[in-house]
Amino acid sequence: MATINYGSDPNGLICGFLFAPGAPGRPISLEEAHAWASGTQGGASPEDAGTFVWLHFNLSDASAESWMRTHLDLAPEFFEALKEGSRSTRIEDASDHLVAVVNDVAYEFSFDPSEIATLWMTVNERLAISARSHPLKSIDRLRQSVKDGHRFDSAMALLNQLLHDQGDVLVRIVREATVQVDTIEDTLQKGQLQRRRADLGKLRRVLVRLQRLLAPEPGAMFRLLRQPPSWIAERDLEDLRQGTEEFSLVLRDLTALQERIKLLQEEIAAQVSEQTNRSLFTLTVITVLGLPINICTGLFGMNVGGIPFSEAPYGFAVIFGMLLIFTALAGWLAFRRSE
Secondary structure (H helix, E strand, C coil): CCCCCCCCCCCCEEEEEEECCCCCCEECCHHHHHHHHHCCCCCCCCCCCCCEEEEEEECCCHHHHHHHHHHCCCCHHHHHHHHCCCCCCEEEEECCEEEEEEEEEECCCCCCHHHEEEEEEEECCCEEEEEECCCEHHHHHHHHHHHCCCCCCCHHHHHHHHHHHHHHHHHHHHHHHHHHHHHHHHCHHHCCHHHHHHHHHHHHHHHHHHHHHHCCCHHHHHHHHHCCCCCCCHHHHHHHHHHHHHHHHHHHHHHHHHHHHHHHHHHHHHHHHHHHHHHHHHHHHHHHHCHHHHHHHHHHCCCCCCCCCCCCCCHHHHHHHHHHHHHHHHHHHHHHHHC
C-alpha cells in the first residue's frame, strides 16, 4: 500500500482512500481521485456498485476549499455550511447529498472549551468529503481504522462509523468528567473550596458547550429519517437511527452530570457563605468587646480638667474593674443574641 504523508498534499489533502466492495480502503492521491471521479482511470470506476472515495481535507490550507469547488461536484449547501455561523450538530439532505456538521473535541482534549472544533462532511453514493481546521479525535480514529483495514460497504456506512466514534469519545468525556466530580465531592470537606469552585465552574462550562454543540438538531434528523435519499440502504438508515438514540442517551447523562455539578456548586457556595457569616460574627464580637475600653480611653484621654479618679490612689483599679464588668456584659449580650 502506498503511503500518504499526513497533511503533506499542497491542496490540503490529509488523506484519501478508495473503497471497493469487500476490500479495505486503498490510499489514493487527489490526482487519482479526480481521475476516478472523471472516469479516466483504469480499474474501478464510479459506476462500479459499492465503490466510493473518501477525501479528508485540512481547511487551514487556503487552497483546500478552492480545489473542492473546482474539481468536485458538491452541493452548494456544503460550502454554505463552511461559512455560516451556526455550528450545531446536524445532518441535512441537499439534492441527494448529505451535508453533516459534526462538532468534535481536539485530539488531546483537556476539558478546555477552546478544544472543541467543527468537522464538515458531505456524502453521496460515490463520494465522501470531510474537512476540518483543527486536528480532531473522532475523525482521526476513523482514519486509523481505515488504515488498519476496516471495510465499509458504502459512504453512508463511513459517516455512521464517524458518528459512532464521536459517541464513544463523548462517553469517555462524560466518564472522565464524572471521575473529576467524584474527586471534588470526596475532597469537599478539606478546606480547598476556592480551588474546587474554579474546577467545577470550568468543568460545567465545558459540559454546557459540549451539550450545546454536540446535541443533534431534532428537526434535521427527523426530516432525514422520515424522507431519506433513495441511495441510502435501509441497513445504513437503521444504523443512523440507532446512533442518534445512543447520542440522546449520552446527552441525557451529560445533563444529569451538569445538574450534579450545579448542586455541588450550590453546596460549596453555602459553605463559603457560612464561613463568611462566622468570620463577620467573630469580627463583630471583637468589636463589641473592645467598645468599652475604647470609649473609656477616649474619655480619659481628653486633656481637660475634672477627670475623675486622677488623684485617687486606687483610681486605676476602679476604672479597670469597671471595664472588665462592662466588657463581660457586652460579651454576654453578644453571645446571647447569637444563640
